Amino acid sequence: MADNKDAPQEVAAKFLAKLAESPFIMIGLTDGEHSEPMNVKLDEDQPNALFIFSGHDNRIATGGDAMAQFVGKGHDFFACLAGEVSQETNQATFDKLWDNRVEAWFPNGKADARLNRFDISSAELWETDVSIAGRLKMLFGGTIKPSESSSHAVVDSVA
Structure with missing residues (x-):
C-alpha cells in the first residue's frame, strides 16, 4: 500500500x-x-472526539485507554484509532447529539443513557481505492504496484 499518496489530513x-x-x-x-x-456521533465543533451513547453499565463506561476500528461501508476505507474514553459531562453536547435513533435504544430515555467521549490521540488510516489497472490485475492475476494502490496515513489528529 502506498504511504501518503494524499496528504495525511486529506x-x-x-x-x-x-x-x-x-x-x-x-x-x-x-x-x-x-x-x-x-x-x-460526530460533533463538528470537536473533530478529534467521537461520541458514543451507552448504558451506564456498558463495558466502555468505566473509561480509560481504548482502541477502535472502522471499516467503511464499501470496504474501501479502514481505520485503527487509539485514544481515551471518558464520560462527556457537558449537558449541551448530550442534548445536541441525542436523537430518535439514539432514543430507540433507551426505553426510559435520557436517564438510561450515558454519553461517552472517545478522544483520539492517534490514528492509522487506509484508503483502498485500487486503480482500474489494479482491479484488472486482481481479476486476472498479477501484482498490484504501489502506485495503483491506495493511500495510507498515520496522524495525530483527524481534524
Whole structure:
C-alpha cells in the first residue's frame, strides 16, 4: 500500500466523511475486554472526539485507554484509532447529539443513557481505492504496484 499518496489530513478528512456515511466502530478498552460494535456521533465543533451513547453499565463506561476500528461501508476505507474514553459531562453536547435513533435504544430515555467521549490521540488510516489497472490485475492475476494502490496515513489528529 502506498504511504501518503494524499496528504495525511486529506486522508483524515476522507475518514470523517466515511464515518459519517456509516457511523459504526468496534471499540474496546485496552484492559483486555473484547471490543464491541457501537454507533458513533460526530460533533463538528470537536473533530478529534467521537461520541458514543451507552448504558451506564456498558463495558466502555468505566473509561480509560481504548482502541477502535472502522471499516467503511464499501470496504474501501479502514481505520485503527487509539485514544481515551471518558464520560462527556457537558449537558449541551448530550442534548445536541441525542436523537430518535439514539432514543430507540433507551426505553426510559435520557436517564438510561450515558454519553461517552472517545478522544483520539492517534490514528492509522487506509484508503483502498485500487486503480482500474489494479482491479484488472486482481481479476486476472498479477501484482498490484504501489502506485495503483491506495493511500495510507498515520496522524495525530483527524481534524
